[in-house]
Amino acid sequence: MDEAVESSGKAVFPAAAAPGARPPAAGHLRVALAGNPNSGKTSLFNHLTGSHQHVGNYPGVTVEKKEGTCTRAGVVLDVTDLPGTYSLTAYSTDERVAREFLLHERPDVVVCVLDASNLERNLYLTIQFLELGLPLVLALNMSDVAAARGYVIDTAGLSRLLGDVPVVATVASRGAGVEALADAVIAVGTGAHPIRPIPIVYGDEVDEELAKLTALLERQADRLAPLPARWVALKLLEGDPPVRQHVASRCSGAEAVLAAAEASSRHLRSVFHDEPEIVIADRRYGFASGACREMVRSTAETRHTLSDKIDAVVTQPWLGLPIFLGLMYVVFFATFRLGEYPMHGIQHLSHWLAQVVSGLWPAGSESALRSLLVDGAIGGVGGVVAFLPNILILFLAISVLEDTGYMARAAFIVDRWMHKIGLHGKSFIPMLIGFGCTVPAIMATRILENRRDRLTTMFVLPLMSCGARLPIYTLFVGALFPSAWRAPVMWAMYLVGILVAIVLAKVLRATVFRGEAEPFIMELPPYRAPTLRGALIHMWHRGWLYLRKAGTVILGVSILLWALTSYPRPPADVAGPSADASGPSAAPVQAQAAALEYSVAGRIGKALEPVTRPLGFDWRANTAMLGAVAAKEVFVAQLGIVHSLAATAAGPGAPGLEVALRRSYTPLQGIVIMLFCLLGLPCGATVAVMRSESGSWRWTLLQWGGLTALAYALAFIVYQVGSLAGWGGMR
Amino acid sequence: MIMPSHGKPVSTVPLASLLGGTRAQLVRVDAATGVRARLVAMGFRPGVEVRVVSRSGRGPFVVAMDTSRIVLGRGMARHILVTPLAEDRPQK
Numbered sequence: 001m002d003e004a005v006e007s008s009g010k011a012v013f014p015a016a017a018a019p020g021a022r023p024p025a026a027g028h029l030r031v032a033l034a035g036n037p038n039s040g041k042t043s044l045f046n047h048l049t050g051s052h053q054h055v056g057n058y059p060g061v062t063v064e065k066k067e068g069t070c071t072r073a074g075v076v077l078d079v080t081d082l083p084g085t086y087s088l089t090a091y092s093t094d095e096r097v098a099r100e101f102l103l104h105e106r107p108d109v110v111v112c113v114l115d116a117s118n119l120e121r122n123l124y125l126t127i128q129f130l131e132l133g134l135p136l137v138l139a140l141n142m143s144d145v146a147a148a149r150g151y152v153i154d155t156a157g158l159s160r161l162l163g164d165v166p167v168v169a170t171v172a173s174r175g176a177g178v179e180a181l182a183d184a185v186i187a188v189g190t191g192a193h194p195i196r197p198i199p200i201v202y203g204d205e206v207d208e209e210l211a212k213l214t215a216l217l218e219r220q221a222d223r224l225a226p227l228p229a230r231w232v233a234l235k236l237l238e239g240d241p242p243v244r245q246h247v248a249s250r251c252s253g254a255e256a257v258l259a260a261a262e263a264s265s266r267h268l269r270s271v272f273h274d275e276p277e278i279v280i281a282d283r284r285y286g287f288a289s290g291a292c293r294e295m296v297r298s299t300a301e302t303r304h305t306l307s308d309k310i311d312a313v314v315t316q317p318w319l320g321l322p323i324f325l326g327l328m329y330v331v332f333f334a335t336f337r338l339g340e341y342p343m344h345g346i347q348h349l350s351h352w353l354a355q356v357v358s359g360l361w362p363a364g365s366e367s368a369l370r371s372l373l374v375d376g377a378i379g380g381v382g383g384v385v386a387f388l389p390n391i392l393i394l395f396l397a398i399s400v401l402e403d404t405g406y407m408a409r410a411a412f413i414v415d416r417w418m419h420k421i422g423l424h425g426k427s428f429i430p431m432l433i434g435f436g437c438t439v440p441a442i443m444a445t446r447i448l449e450n451r452r453d454r455l456t457t458m459f460v461l462p463l464m465s466c467g468a469r470l471p472i473y474t475l476f477v478g479a480l481f482p483s484a485w486r487a488p489v490m491w492a493m494y495l496v497g498i499l500v501a502i503v504l505a506k507v508l509r510a511t512v513f514r515g516e517a518e519p520f521i522m523e524l525p526p527y528r529a530p531t532l533r534g535a536l537i538h539m540w541h542r543g544w545l546y547l548r549k550a551g552t553v554i555l556g557v558s559i560l561l562w563a564l565t566s567y568p569r570p571p572a573d574v575a576g577p578s579a580d581a582s583g584p585s586a587a588p589v590q591a592q593a594a595a596l597e598y599s600v601a602g603r604i605g606k607a608l609e610p611v612t613r614p615l616g617f618d619w620r621a622n623t624a625m626l627g628a629v630a631a632k633e634v635f636v637a638q639l640g641i642v643h644s645l646a647a648t649a650a651g652p653g654a655p656g657l658e659v660a661l662r663r664s665y666t667p668l669q670g671i672v673i674m675l676f677c678l679l680g681l682p683c684g685a686t687v688a689v690m691r692s693e694s695g696s697w698r699w700t701l702l703q704w705g706g707l708t709a710l711a712y713a714l715a716f717i718v719y720q721v722g723s724l725a726g727w728g729g730m731r
Numbered sequence: 732m733i734m735p736s737h738g739k740p741v742s743t744v745p746l747a748s749l750l751g752g753t754r755a756q757l758v759r760v761d762a763a764t765g766v767r768a769r770l771v772a773m774g775f776r777p778g779v780e781v782r783v784v785s786r787s788g789r790g791p792f793v794v795a796m797d798t799s800r801i802v803l804g805r806g807m808a809r810h811i812l813v814t815p816l817a818e819d820r821p822q823k
């Protein structure tokens with residue numbers, strides 16, 4: 001088969017199954033993509049299946065398996081993209097996901113994605129895959145980078161050395177080699193391309209012990225299935241805890257097997273003066289480096305790459321932090337200032353739309369449908385959609401940080417400070433993601449190795465001002481503060497979240513999540529120019545999620561809140577004499593205000609006033625706050641609804657939402673409301689993901705209750721102190 | 732002085748004591764099993780050549796090995812034992 005695979009990556013396999021080959025079940029093949037972190041698995045997955053899963057240039061982007069399908073040569077490929085892993089001895093949660101899948105799901109074909117520019121280490125993992133007996137296809141990805149570094153790889157030779165495993169050169173970011181890869185996958189999956197098992201030789205001493213243990217285990221091979229006995233024996237020698245447990249729970253006479261493994265390990269330790277695990281790893285590396293020596297020719301010596309030169313500046317102790325802060329400033333400046341113009345545009349557009357829809361009914365109409373559309377849908381959702389431009393810019397910026405490889409450098413730069421609060425630099429990656437959205441941020445904590453580190457980080461993540469806080473801040477800051485104050489107040493909100501997170505993390509680390517700090521180990525990816533296409537796809541994807549949320553959850557809750565705020569209508573005597581009179585123009589406004597307070601929402605809001613009065617909230621803020629429990633954006637939507645209902649009564653020429661806010665709230669009240677939205681009431685999606693990731697309702701409810709209580713306490717202090725100091729109490 | 736398995740005395744020092752720019756050969760990793768397995772899988776195996784790319788005051792190290800660049804916390808760098816290679820700048 002060797003001529004089938006060429007270094008050009010144009011491998012050609014017979015599309016139809018060879019005679020006598022095992023046909024795939026109903027033309028389906030289950031294919032998994034596995035390999036070292038950041039080797040390009042997701043990029044390949046996206047090109048294979050036409051998906052838009054998240055790609056980024058740092059290890060640990062994918063933390064959960066993702067599924068997709070595609071059809072090639074009449075065969076349906078059910079493809080699973082796995083998180084990256086350095087070895088089959090899983091260390092962190094994301095690695096565990098990959099390991100469990102490969103061990104127990106037994107896909108028909110595993111595509112091992114290798115970074116061809118770092119072949120030796122990537123082969124170390126490949127060898128473990130081979131030993132596990134996985135039906136492999138090798139994707140030599142990043143072959144463009146390898147070529148640029150002057151490596152010439154003999155793919156046919158490599159294939160021969162690894163037992164005729166097909167080897168296909170790919171450039172996943174461009175989709176090059178993907179078709180050839182799919183062909184190879186089908187050839188292996190259908191059995192058209194047989195793979196020869198190659199035992200790795202570990203040297204006489206190890207091999208002898210290995211043979212003894214394998215013989216013991218082979219007697220109950222069916223109980224271990226699908227794990228090969230030799231692999232289990234190897235893992236027992238390496239002292240892999242999950243495999244020991246597996247043997248203990250599955251095998252009869254497990255004690256004898258484990259005791260034999262223990263004896264073998266002891267023997268090897270005495271022979272080598274080293275852990276068997278290290279000896280085994282050493283032999284695997286020996287095989288990998290032998291393969292590289294034979295199959296890779298280096299035509300250029302590159303010691304200091306461009307990446308190193310950039311890092312010399314960016315990770316330099318005195319420059320690193322200022323550069324980082326400068327970049328953050330640029331991100332937020334772009335988000336707020338550049339986003340402002342299209343935001344105003346959309347606001348005008350929705351105002352115009354409200355008037356057009358309103359115009360379909362005769363003036364002064366009391367139509368419920370008109371009110372639902374204009375006040376509920378446009379007044380509520382329109383207010384949220386207006387912030388789409390800011391959200392797009394924010395996510396574009398985050399995506400550029402991720403794609404260039406700067407994300408990992410940021411983690412490096414802040415490590416020193418993170419240590420002061422008992423975490424390490426890697427926790428900072430979820431935090432940065434949290435400025436976009438808390439949900440993926442909580443998922444991203446899977447890259448942390450230690451459960452205490454992970455829970456601490458998850459706990460404080462809602463304090464990073466996410467994209468949904470942005471509309472609230474922008475609205476209140478724009479309405480209540482003179483322009484010179486806006487930027488500082490906005491910065492202060494972000495900063496307060498970060499400071500509270502720091503204090504809280506430190507407290508948690510010293511109390512409930514006490515323990516040793518985990519050692520900090522993280523790979524720095526080489527810098528890459530972000531592709532415009534990748535960044536735009538990511539931005540579009542996030543924008544679409546935002547719009548979809550606006551069109552579903554936020555629309556639903558808005559309509560509910562609209563109904564609650566519109567009904568029941570007050571009887572005539574409550575509405576007052578204005579109902580029939582064409583009296584002074586203030587009368588209908590007052591009547592409307594009375595009607596709003598008469599509604600269910602009004603009553604609930606009023607009922608909550610004793611609780612929230614010490615924070616300076618009025619009934620409108622109370623109902624908006626209730627809506628925000630579902631999603632933070634609803635806060636803005638509900639204020640829009642209340643205002644829209646009131647403004648309709650006032651008739652044309654009613655002031656905009658900002659003016660209305662200025663009439664209702666003082667700057668101090670605005671600050672307290674923003675503070676409460678920042679610190680308290682983690683949204684419904686956060687609660688759900690916290691529950692599934694922490695695996696416990698206790699931590700989830702503790703987080704929700706704890707953060708909300710903290711928000712109440714801080715809001716109380718700020719409002720009371722502020723009022724006493726005369727900074728403007730309730731209006 | 733430490734006697735590695737092949738019996739030749741070699742002066743080993745923790746990676747943490749190397750200055751920026753120094754090259755060294757890895758002797759062994761003294762760490763708990765899980766962390767050590769991770770480090771080995773990332774390429775920190777005995778005999779491999781490492782280079783300290785940068786070290787900041789009291790912050791983490793950046794180490795170059797093969798074509799990868801890996802950040803190691805200061806504590807971690809204390810547990811990786813190496814023999815400095817003569818050329819380049821000497822150790823402190």
Ligand SMILES: Nc1nc2c(ncn2[C@@H]2O[C@H](COP(=O)(O)OP(=O)(O)OP(=O)(O)O)[C@@H](O)[C@H]2O)c(=O)[nH]1
Nearest residue numbers: 038039040041042043056060061062084142171172
């Ligand atoms: N130059 C080059 N870059 C690539 C290639 N394949 C992927 N990349 C880039 O490498 C980075 C990592 O790609 P991903 O597809 O996210 O890698 P992954 O293996 O899924 O990473 P994890 O999910 O973190 O394990 C991204 O910045 C890609 O754009 C390639 O063949 N050549």
Ligand SMILES: [Mg+2]
Nearest residue numbers: 041042061062
């Ligand atoms: Mg991925």
